Each structure stands twice: as structure tokens, then as C-alpha cells.
Amino acid sequence: MIVITMVSVFLAISLVFNGLGVIGLHRFPDVYTRLHAATKCTTFGSIFMTFAVMTYSGGMYYWSNDAKYLNMALHTFAAMIALLITNPTGAHAIARAAHKMGVIPRYAVKDELKEAK
Amino acid sequence: MISWFLHLPFLVVGILVAIGLYTVLFKNNLIKIIMGIAIIQNGVNLFLISLAYRKDGVAPIWTSAPDEFMVMPTPHALTLTSIVIGLATTALLLSFVMMIKRHYGTIDADKVRRCRE
Amino acid sequence: MRKSVAALAFLIVFAFLLLGMSQLRPFGEPENTEMDDYFLYDQEEGSQAHNQVNNIVTAILFDYRGLDTLGEATVLFSAVSGVVTVLRKVKKSGKEVQG
Amino acid sequence: MNYADPLYIAVAVFIVYIIISTFRIFLGPTAADRTVAFDTINTLVVASMIGLGAAMWEVLFIDIAIVYAILSFVTTLFIAKYLEEGDRG
């Protein structure tokens, strides 16, 4: 029962933050701010999803003593690591590409990168 | 459940094939035509996999108990083959398009017509 | 003219596709499943799938329908040959008319 | 209430999020915006795959999520590199 409660809490957090990310994707004015919303919120929400699944499978392992649930938890952890490594890098690549494309950050008060070039 | 739902994946297959055919028929850009072909491939793959599905079946791998109700495995094998073939054809078509650009200077289908009569 | 005929033919083909799809058995309820049940559950003969290979899709790919996989690998091989052939360096050749 | 129902509901909401994100693919004024939306969809799909794998009790399905998490990164890099180079005409 406590496992289910924890899973539900994690899922709720994950849903809220992913929703924030998606709303931010539509609400913000330009690429960079959208990237802020999309990357941070969805990464965070997805990590909580993996937490939920790890909790779930850990509980299953505890109850059923079957090694396959341990396997599941470990693979979920691997997926989380992969997400954590790749997502910020992808965001960085997109931001850099957007800046090289010539997308101007809207409402920006200062642009030192443009001055540096 | 309403009866149209029972055919919904098949109808979506029809729609996807139609979208792809529309692209192939009415678009002039060669790369767009190849994208249309890719959409048709997606539709056909979805068709085969939808044929395989049995309600409440599990994946055709002996993961848990010996007696489980599984989805049908043959279309999976067929779809796997057809995905590989799709990739191969797409690569070959795109290399042809690159070569045509090099020779003709254009990828407009209306102008790529030296073989005629 | 040509475009309208094309649109008409396209619509006819689309209608036939939709008709055919809706005449098929309902989603999720297959009618004839002898072949797949043979792969999945048959224990008498040809039951290597059960004794040897856990993943039945792999068993079908490499045992029951091994020739398909050979053909698939051949397709990939010929596509690679084609790509390497087509994208090799263009030489200015005197034998232009030939071919 | 089944044990897996919260996971299913969460995944359904995720897919609604995905559909909302596709609007950004339609609307996005530049290609970079579309790429952002694509990246978001990637992450959401990975998350829903993990959730579904747990909900369906299919242990081995998590592998697919790992493949996705790795490969979507490669795709994003490809698009970003193309955009970086700009239009070669």
C-alpha cells in the first residue's frame, strides 16, 4: 500500500512538471525560453516517472522475490542516466544552433555573445 | 464500445496510405515524394502490426509462465523485414536524388525529364 | 483536366482501401490463427521455439522464416552496393554515349 | 482499482501532452522551435514507455526506452548540426 502511495505521489509530481513544460512550450515567446521550459521541466518530470517505476518494481521485487523486477529497476535507472546525460546536451546543441542561425532572443536586455563576435 | 472503434487502426492505416499517395501524386519536389513513400511505409507497417494484435495478449516472448495468451508473432517478423527493406530503399532513393542534383542542378520533378518520348 | 482525373482516381483508390480495411476482421480479434498458434503453442513437432529460443519472433526470423532474413540482409547488402556505386566519384569520361 | 491504473492514467495524460506538443511543431515560426518540440516529444515518449512497461508488467520492454533515450539524442544532434551550418543553398 505504501508503495502505491509513493508511486502515485511521484506520478503526480511528474505529471505536474511535464504539464508545466508543455505549457511553457506554448507560452514563452522565443526559442531560448521555450528551451528552458522544455528541457528542465520535462527532464525533471521524466526523472520522477523513473523514480515511480523504480519504486514500483522495487516493491514488486520485495514482494515476489523475482529477479526480473530487480532487472527492471536497474534498466530504468540506466534509462534515467541516459536521459540525464543526453537531454541537457541536446538543449545546448539546439540553443547554439539557434544562435548561429541568427535567432535573436526576444525581450533580451543584453547579448554578450553577439557582442563578442 | 462503438463499432467504428473496432476498425480504427485499420482506418488510420488507410488514411496514412492516402496521405502518402497524395504526396507522391501531387508534390513536385523529389525529396517530398520520398517522404510520401516513407509515410506509406509507416502505414503499411502499422497495418501488419495491427493485424497481429489480439486483445489482452502479451508480447510473444516466454517471459513469465509457460501458458500465456500471446499476440501473433508472424507479422512481427514480417514487419521487421519490411522495416529494413524500407530503410534500404529510402537510402538508395536519396542517393539517387543527390546524384540528380549534382547532374541537373534541380530536384524539381517537372524539370527532371531528360528521358522522355 | 489531368489533375482532376488524378484526384478522382486517388479518391477511388482511397475509398477502396477504406472499404477493404473495414471489411477486415475487427481489430484485436483474428479469425484464423492456426499458423501462429502452431508457432506459439504446438508441442509436438517443430517445437524448437519452445525448447531453444525464448523470443518467438527471433525463432520465426531465423528458423521458420530464415530465408526471409537472408533476403532482408541481401536487400541491405545490395542497397549498400548501390549507394557506394552511385555516390562514387564522378569521372569525366570519354565514353559518354555508352551505357 | 487495479495496481497499474495510476500508471496507465499518467501515460494517457502524457500522450495528451504529446499531442499538445505537436501543435508547436505546426506553429513554430523557425525550425529551431520545431526541434524543441521534437525534443520534448522525445522525452515524453521515453517517459511514457517506461511507465507503460511497468504498467503492462513487461520487464524487458524497458530496453526500448533506453534505445530511445540514446537515439533521440543522435537525431537532435543531426538537426542541430544542420541548422548550425545554415542554408547552403
Add this chain to the structure above:
Amino acid sequence: MEDMKEFLATFILALFVYLFLTLASGGSIIEGSILWSLEEIVFGISIALIVAAVTSHILCRSKNFRMLSPLRWLIMLVYAIPLFIEMVKANFDMAYRVITGRIEPAIVKITPDLKTDLGITILANSITLTPGTLTVEVDDEKSELYIHWIKMRDDPDEIISGRFVRWIRRFAE
């Protein structure tokens, strides 16, 4: 010697990843069986050897073998905790920005005095995951980062990267 080190590093990484993926293949632990079955170990070692032989020059391209020591890995694991706290803060901040829409973006330059590639990379990714900041450009030679900041304030160096740099210097420099 350097070749040997490269080979060893790649080998250890490959073996670690493989064994991580196939953990719990030996059956139930509580019943007393070992974690890995025999075939997995044999295959893992041979595959790690092959992969290390083929790709040994890729992993350690910078000829920097600091990360071979296990202590640094330990510190790296501990680093996850402050990172996580910062991420939580980042997300609440982000929620605030999303709901209110109050932004004042800018692109600022910081010079975090880190030398190795790994350090810069970890710093850049951490910055991307934390409050209101996003790495836009990294200078190839100097250690300069250009950062898109969603709410500009003064003294960007300390606010954005102060804590991270101190942590990262412990294991990556």
C-alpha cells in the same frame, strides 16, 4: 603505457556497463545464487576486450587519465545530491515563470576557471539543468561559457556557477 591506460579505461567502462545491464541474470539473489550467470561473465569479459581493442582511442581522446581513480567517482556520486537540490529549485522557479510569464532574458558570459573538457562539460550540463540558465555557447580554447539567463541579475559568475565549480574541481581537475 598510455595505450595500456586507454585500453584499461575503455575495458573497465565496457565491462561495467555490460555487467550493469545484465545484473540479476543469475536468478534470485535471496535464494543464494550469484548475481550473474557464468555465460554472462564470460561473454562480458570477451566483449569488453573486443570493444576496448577497437575503440580505445575514442574514450580518452584528451589523454587525461584522472578519472581512473575510484575516489573521484565517489565524489561524483555525492555531487548528485546538490545537483538534485538545485534541480528542484530550478523547477519551482520555472513553474513560477511559466505561470506568471515574468521574464527578463539576457545572454551573459562567465569564466569558470576549469581546464579539462570533462569539467567544462559537466558544468555546462549542470548549468542547463539549474535555475533559469541555459548554456548557449562554449568557447573551444578558453574556458568561457555564454549563458542564456531568464532573469538577469548582477554578478553572474558567482550566482550561476559558484557552487558547481567548487564541486567539479574536486573530481574533474
Add this chain to the structure above:
Amino acid sequence: MPIYEIIIVLTLVGLVMTALAVVWFKDLISAAIALGASSLLLSLQFYLLRAPDVAIAEAAVGAALTTAIFIFAIRATDRQEGFS
């Protein structure tokens, strides 16, 4: 509550929308992105229909390699559809 069917239907809706986006865009790189998203959702659909092998293959091929070679081809030719 037939939540599983609802998930399937939602994924199909997304699939059709992204496929329409491919046809609609004049900018080929955007069309390639939409094609990648389409194949992403297709893979999710395979996952839902309990075809893990095919889902992995579609993920590896459709999302990564096909998009990559499309981008190579667009890079070698023109970016806009009506151009030249």
C-alpha cells in the same frame, strides 16, 4: 474504464497529425522533423500493440537513421520545396 484503448486512440490521432504536418510543410527540414516525430509515435504504437522487437527496430531506424539520411540529402540539395 477502457484506458488502454484510449491510449491507443490518442496515439493514432498524434500519428495522423504529424503525418499531415509532413505534407503541409514547405520547409523540408521541418518536414523531416515531423517525419521523425511521426515515426516516434509509430514506435509508441508498436509498443502499445506488444511488438517490442519491431518497436526497437522502428526506434533505431525511423527516429535516428532515416532522419539522419534525410538530413544528409536535404543538405546536399535545397532546403525549400519550391526552390529552383
Add this chain to the structure above:
Amino acid sequence: MNFVEHAPTLILGLPLLFAFLIPLLGRISKDMRDILFLMGLLLTGLFVGIMAYEVLTVGGWTYVFGASTSEPTNPITSYFRITFVADGFSVLATLTIALVALGAGLFSFDYMAGHAALDKFYSLFLLTLAGVNGMVLTGDLFNLFVWFEVTSIASCGLIAFTNYRGKSVEAALKYMILSVLGGLFLLISIGLLYGQYGVVNYKLLSDGIAGSPGLFVNKLALGILLLVFGMKASTVPMHMWAPDAYSESPGPATPLIAITSLGSLFVLFRLTFGVYGVNMGPGVIGTILIILGVLSMFIGVSMALVQSDLKRLIAYLSVSQVGYMTMAVGVALTTWTAEGINGYGIMAMEGGLFHMINDGVYKALLFLAAIAVIHATGKRDLNELGGLAHKMPYTTVFFLLGALSIAGIPPLSGFSSKLLIYQSVYLYHPILAIIALVVSIVTLAVICKAFFNAFLGPDQGQTKGEVPKGMLIAMGLLTVVLIIFTLFPHYVVAEIVVPAIRALGVIP
């Protein structure tokens, strides 16, 4: 080990094996590469001969892949695996394919000398050969799709081998787009049939269709199958890829690509006779085939008349020849009842199938002679050619033999098959016979045009002499076969064609 039993698989497997070996071992030396290529061709031919001998003397058999014995032991479950069919029809098809491939392969040694990346060329050549063999031998619908794609991709690679010509790449692209579309529709029809019956083997499918012939799914799949293989066989109005592909492909590949379209015609007949059979209204299928055939004959030959490019002219002629076979078999289909084909239908069937093997051989001869002309002069426009008979006597003779055969001039073998077609078609409907005769006459006119322009007239000084000996040997081989067919048409019909018809199950 009983090799005779495994002959059908070896016909498929040996070209594949050598095609994979050529890029690997061909890097050692050029001679090694050539030897491997020649060995692949000759061994394939050898096993085709072995299989033909066994089938024609003892009888056909079915080969089951992956089972513990190669014979089907269980009437149902054996056909869940992939099967190969070795019967009279396969013998007819593989003999044609092997003959043409042998000729074209011998031709290519001298012709392709001097090109770069030849190992890829040889590899693709053998892959195309293996693909066509797999298409005609297989007894499984999905396996058919796989070899269909192998054939398309490998032959498109062959067409685009001369990538320094823009036209070659363009032709390859067009052919490829049509082939891929055709393959996808083929896959849709496979899915429809699988969804209805749950099997993909020909035999089980035909059993299923016989059980429920009136379903709409059957009709849809039938239409798509007819269309796809009609497209691949270059029947009008889906023929437009054919002239491009034939005329722009590098020399020795041209007969091979022509043979792929013949092979798909074989597959079309096997499907309409074997899978759908008498249950699905053969009269309707026959009518469709007749209409397609008449259109092909007429439009193909009219377009050939206005061409000035030598290879393109022959390409349109070959489109029109495809029409003859389609029409003849369509006529035979209309007479098919539950008792089998009777009356003039048998004669039409004999004529059609005999015309197929004939057509494969003399079309290849004609193409090779034209390619030899192009190789010797470097020109392909008929306005610029002329007077080659003075310098190239052998090529002239070969071209003349092939040309007269394609026009159906009496002593040659083209005449005997066309005569069978005329007679039987006249009994079905006289107008069709008149159309066939008119087309034959116009074909003669076209051939006269090509021959007069290229070979007769004053010497234009375009060439120095005869083509190299290897090419002459290749053409001579096909000529010998042609002369055999000319001298013993009755023997060929009785020994090869009639078993093929019997294998289709339309006569007892």
C-alpha cells in the same frame, strides 16, 4: 548428401554466395574477381540443368526450408515454413533466366573493362540474378515480396552504375519509385490476405480462397497483385519506366533488367493460376489481361516506330512483345472452367509460354547486338549510324537473326510461337488476331528501320572493326540456342512448355 534434392535452393544460394564473396575476395586480384563471377554464373546454370533434368524426367517436388526433411510431411504444418516449388513452370522460368544471364555475363567481361568499381557491378549482377530466381521459385507470398525488393534494388543499382550520365540516374530513380510503390501495395495485399486467412503460403492461401471465394478482401488483393506485377512486367499503361531503364542502363545489364520483367510475368501467371485459380472468375482476370496485352502490343510498337535511339527502339519493341504473352495467357484464362482449360485455350497457353522463353532469348540477343554496335561506334542515334555491315559482319548476322525472330519471319523461332498465338486468338475473337498481325507487320517495319539505318547504306567510317571476341562468343551462345529453338520447336513445346502448363494445373 543428395544434391539433386537441394537443387532449387542452390540455384538461389550460389549466386548469393558468390555475390557476397566477390567484394571480399575480389580485392585480391582482378582475375580472382572475374573467376568468381564466372563460377557463380556457371554453377547456377549447372544446377538449373540438374533441376530441369530431374523435374522433366522424374517429376516436380516441393522443398521445405528448415524442416528435418525437405519433403512436406504434414499437409498443413509443413507449409507454415517457407517452401520452394520445383515444377515444370519453374524449370521454364529458370532456364530462360539462366540462359540470358549466362549470355549477358559472358558479354560483360569485355564490355565493362575499364570501368571502376567493377566488383560492385558483378555483385549487383549476381544479386539481380538471385532475386529473379527467388521470385520465380518461391512458394510463399512474403518471400516473394522480399525477392521482389532484392530484384528492384539490385537492378536499380545496376542502372545507376554509369553514374557519370545524368540520364542513368534519372531512369534508376523513376524505376525505383515505381518499384517501391508497387512493393508497398504488394505488402498491403499480403496483409489483407494474411488478415483474412492467417497464412502466407500459396497452397494454403489457395485452399482458403477456394473456401470463401466471394469476399471483398480477395478481390482487392487480386486487383493489387495484378497491377503490381503488371507494372513490373511493363505492360501499358504502366510501361513508362521500361524504356528509360532499358535504354539508360549499362550494356550487359539491359538483358538482365528485361529478364526481371519477364520473371515478374512468370510470377503473375503463377499467382493467377496457382493461388486464385478457377474460383475467382478466370474470365474476368483473362479479360483484364487481354486488354492490358492489346494495349501493350499496340502502343509499344507505335512508340517504337518514332524512336531514333537504337536501344530505346528495342525497349519499346520488348514492351510490345510482353503484350503478346499477356494476351495469349489471358485468352487461355477465359476458357478455363472447373474441368480445366480446353479447346483453343491449350494452344494459347502453349503459344504464350513458348513465346516467353523465345522472347527472353532473342530479346537478349537483340539487345546485346545493339549494345555491341554502341560499344564499337560510341553512337546510339540512328540518324548518325550507318553502314556498319561492312566492318562488323558477325554482329550484323546476330542482329539480323534476332530482328527477324522478333518480327516473326517464318523460319525462325519467333514465328512458331506467334503462329500458335494467332491461331488460338483467332478462335477466341478475330479482331484480336488482326491486331496481333498488324502489330507484327509494324514490328517488321520497325526492325527494317533499325537494320537499314544502322547496318546498310554507305560506310560512314564510324568504327574500326569488329567487337572483341568475348562479346561475339556471348552473342553466339544465344544464337545457338535460338537456332535450336528454330529447328525443333515441336520438341521444345512438348518437353518444356507442356510440363509447365501441366504444373499450373490447368490440364490434367
Add this chain to the structure above:
Amino acid sequence: MNWKMSRVVRTIADIMVVPIIIFGIYLIIHGHLSPGGGFQGGAVIASSTALLIIAYGSFGKHKDSLSSLESTGLTLFILIAFLGLGYTVFYNFLASGGAVFGGTVPYGINPGRLDSGGTVPLMNIMVGLEVTAALSLILWMMAKGSDSMDVEEASV
């Protein structure tokens, strides 16, 4: 494609290559036990090639060795298929023989039992080799082809 991406991306690419390859190999050799197989694993390994191409802009001169690898994989595949010729082609002659890959497997999940399946794992490995080489070669050729568009003059 002679333009490197930024420093962060290059470092991450270096770190990711080995895990991606290991993951691909994991998919290949567990092909008969879990989802995956020769093709999927090969595609995953080829995507590591794509990662290197994208991050560094070049890939070295491996064309001949990749081509050889591809041919070798396919040749061995077809030879394994034909080794069953005593019975039929594609006959699984190693299964339950007690030799290499000849172990028998009970029902249920058995993730560690690599030693089973007869010829199936061998064929998986061969297909994995072939697919890896083929897809890498395609990517490499297309990257090069998209690069040198205006280098050589084309003859029309």
C-alpha cells in the same frame, strides 16, 4: 562534414560511444532471449558511428574494412544456413546438441541462459556484423556525398 560541433557535444559523444556499442552488443547476443536481435543491435551500433560523424565531422578511412566486414558477415550467415544441408537449408542443427549454443532451456524467464538456441545466436551475431557495417557505410557515404557537392564537375 568537416566542421566539429561544440566542445560539450564532443565530450559527451566520446563518453557515449562505448556504452552505445555495449548496449548494441547486449541487444545482439540477447536476441534469442529478450527483444532485440541482430538487426536492432546493428542499427544501435551504427548510430554510434552516426554520433562520431556528427560530432567530429569525419570518420577516418574505414571504407574498405567496413565493406569487408559486411561481406564476411553475410558469407558466414549463408554458410551457417547451408551447413544444415544434411537435412535442409536453415535447419537448426546445433539445437539441443550439447555443443556450442546447444543447451536446452526450461520454460519461463531465463535471462542468463545465453548458451542456447542452436544456430540462432550465431546467425544473430552475423546479421549484427553485417547490419553494423552496412548502416555505417551508408551513413558515411551519404555524409561524404552531401559534402563534396561542388568539388568535381559533373558530365552531363
Add this chain to the structure above:
Amino acid sequence: MFILVVLIITGITYLIYKMGNPAYKRTRFKGQPFISGNAPFKDPGRMHVGGDNLFWGFTNALKRYFDPLVKGHTGIVNDYVYWFIVTMAVILMYIYVTL
């Protein structure tokens, strides 16, 4: 029946004859052979009938048949697919109606 065939062929021949140029007069090109209306030959010493000239009369007489035919072969990929789809629509309709 045979007589009918002969009559039909005669009729076709007459039609072809009728479609020829009626304004042609025998005396117009006196002194040199009439090769075709296409292009005058360049070198009278090495007179050789070129490819376009051989059946010029025939094709020119049947211009109304040949022109749309030649024009139909446009060489555009969309048209190839167009014919494919149109034939598919026709065949599917035919099968649906009759079978």
C-alpha cells in the same frame, strides 16, 4: 470471315491514304528524290536515309494518332505514378463490378 478481314485492312489502308497530303503534286520536287519533310540532307554524295526520315510519311500521315501518344510520355515521375493509380482505380472498379 477472311473477306471481312481483307475489307477491313483495305479500309484502313484507304484511311491512311486519305490522310496524306492532298495538295501534294508530283512535279514539285523534280530532279531530286524526296526523302522526308524533316530536314534536308547535308551531303548529297553520301546519301543515307537517317532514322527520323525512314517512316516519315507514315508517321506524318497518322499525326493525329502519334502526337498525343508522344506527348503522353512526359518523363515526369508524378505522371508515372498517375498512370499507375489510374490503372489501379480502373481495374479495381472493374473487378468490383464484375466479379
